[in-house]
Amino acid sequence: MRRNRMDNLNTKEQNEIKLNLDTVLEILGNPTRRAILSKLAKIPHSTSDLHKALGISRQAVHSQLQILKEHNIIEKIDPDERGGKYRIKTNLSISLNISPDYYNINYDIVEIEPKSKKMFLSDGEESIDYTDKSPSEKIKYLGERIMNIEDGLSNLDSRRKELLQRKESFIIQLKNLMKKKFKDKLSPKKTEMDNLELEIFYTLFFEMSRFQQKINIDHLLDELFFTNLDRFSRATHRTSIEELLRELSNTIDVLKRIDNDFYFVF
Amino acid sequence: MRRNRMDNLNTKEQNEIKLNLDTVLEILGNPTRRAILSKLAKIPHSTSDLHKALGISRQAVHSQLQILKEHNIIEKIDPDERGGKYRIKTNLSISLNISPDYYNINYDIVEIEPKSKKMFLSDGEESIDYTDKSPSEKIKYLGERIMNIEDGLSNLDSRRKELLQRKESFIIQLKNLMKKKFKDKLSPKKTEMDNLELEIFYTLFFEMSRFQQKINIDHLLDELFFTNLDRFSRATHRTSIEELLRELSNTIDVLKRIDNDFYFVF
Numbered sequence A, B: 001m002r003r004n005r006m007d008n009l010n011t012k013e014q015n016e017i018k019l020n021l022d023t024v025l026e027i028l029g030n031p032t033r034r035a036i037l038s039k040l041a042k043i044p045h046s047t048s049d050l051h052k053a054l055g056i057s058r059q060a061v062h063s064q065l066q067i068l069k070e071h072n073i074i075e076k077i078d079p080d081e082r083g084g085k086y087r088i089k090t091n092l093s094i095s096l097n098i099s100p101d102y103y104n105i106n107y108d109i110v111e112i113e114p115k116s117k118k119m120f121l122s123d124g125e126e127s128i129d130y131t132d133k134s135p136s137e138k139i140k141y142l143g144e145r146i147m148n149i150e151d152g153l154s155n156l157d158s159r160r161k162e163l164l165q166r167k168e169s170f171i172i173q174l175k176n177l178m179k180k181k182f183k184d185k186l187s188p189k190k191t192e193m194d195n196l197e198l199e200i201f202y203t204l205f206f207e208m209s210r211f212q213q214k215i216n217i218d219h220l221l222d223e224l225f226f227t228n229l230d231r232f233s234r235a236t237h238r239t240s241i242e243e244l245l246r247e248l249s250n251t252i253d254v255l256k257r258i259d260n261d262f263y264f265v266f
Helices: A002-008 A021-028 A031-042 A047-054 A058-070 A114-121 A135-181 A192-206 A217-225 A231-251 B002-008 B021-028 B031-042 B047-054 B058-070 B114-121 B135-181 B192-206 B217-225 B231-251
Strands: A074-076 A085-088 A090-099 A102-111 A255-258 A261-264 B074-076 B085-088 B090-099 B102-111 B255-258 B261-264
Touching: A021 A031, A021 A090, A021 A102, A021 B021, A031 A047, A031 A058, A031 A085, A031 B090, A031 B102, A031 B192, A047 A058, A047 B192, A047 B217, A058 A074, A058 A085, A090 B031, A090 B135, A102 A135, A102 A192, A102 B031, A135 A192, A135 B090, A135 B135, A192 A217, A192 A231, A192 B031, A192 B047, A217 A231, A217 B047, A231 A255, B021 B031, B021 B090, B021 B102, B031 B047, B031 B058, B031 B085, B047 B058, B058 B074, B058 B085, B102 B135, B102 B192, B135 B192, B192 B217, B192 B231, B217 B231, B231 B255
Parallel strands: none
Antiparallel strands: A074 A085, A090 A102, A090 B090, A255 A261, B074 B085, B090 B102, B255 B261
16 A cells, blocks of 8 residues: 555656655655665756666656655756756654654654745855855865864764653653552553553653643644544544543642643643 | 565564664654554553554554564563563664755664663663652652753754754855866766765765764765665776775865875864
8 A cells, every 4th residue: 555655656646745754754765765865965966867876777766756856855956957957855854762661753844945945045143254265275164164063963962862861761760650559450450441541641751841731632642543533533532531631630740630621730 | 566575574484674774764654653663662552452542453453563573673571472562672763854955864773682671771870769759749750850851852952953054054155165166077067977076075074073084985885875786886986986086185175195095184
């Protein structure tokens, strides 16, 4: 089925396809498409350039370019030109962390409008006055600044990793606490509802800032059930979530109920 | 072809499959598999739990679990138990940034051995002495700490975004400089080799820290050509890269040649 979805993209009718996480991950799961994007991020290439550079058939390059184009990830620089060159026209940023006790995917997919691209490039703060420098000096200067940024990025990454590990270790402690608290309920056999109750609890803690203050039950539903629920199942699940939140709020102080709304208080 | 690869995983023979970026992205491109992982990160679930929770057929859940298991992403807690529960056994972390002038994918995929997991959990620094606290106070305490960490993470993320934007803006300036420098070469028509020369140059700047000091030409080859090259094409490409690096080192001061080695100096 997934295969078919990708293949269908080759029909002209569907040339404005909304990018979502599934599609982006699927597109980037293919090493040839990644290779193409990596090349285009450096220099615009035509089908024929890519065919030569990657050593794969023109037809294969063409069909991958079509997929990327129909998802608005790339565009032809001069759309009327036969054999014209392609460039990237989307900002994709995805960060993904999955481990035994933690799951988080963040993503940001923005199609670049010519206008916003211009704004982005003319970022005032970064304009450099180096009129008196030779081209070589300029290159060196830019290189040094890029190098500093890379050091900064790698510092941020190690701090991020550290924080994520600490977060996971706190979540593990929380899980141990909850196991004790729910001991009677959990043995000898969990019911579906008890599972869901704990899941609701952990979901609140996995992305606390998202659920801070008044808890948006629709967000919680999306987090817990993913699949496109029909209206009826959505309502049913909503009712059980509300019931379980009510129950949780009776045992756990940080969850407060006011009328039919729930608040996560820290 | 990709479809087949995934389907083949259902045969018992292949149950130690090495995880690589392609596979991980392909696995996570499926929303049902993501839903399963998100659930398992909260609470171990059996096939039957997942079938009820996600509202999809037992057979569909089973086949997704098989794929995840055969890639060593999840495991059964008690392998001998029929209908046992699954948990995640891998640390996956991927960060990915693609934009018109920048391409970078970082990933870290670590299968967790029971031993290392234990080490990770007993992280001394984070053990908290709260013997005098009630369970509710403990939950509140942990919640506050997790909240702080989330604030920290979101700060890091916005600084990261900022740095990446600055890096991209420097790379754009670099590209403009190089366009001037290579003006004669670039017009009226680029040759393949000139393209590659610029690509080499930008590749060095995309991940400067990777190429600092002596340039590892094998890394450069991997970055530029991706596909699994046979030994002959690899040697050919190597020769042209060396030739182009020699040429670049004649025009660009930050690239030094000593004997047959190249050094990127900042």
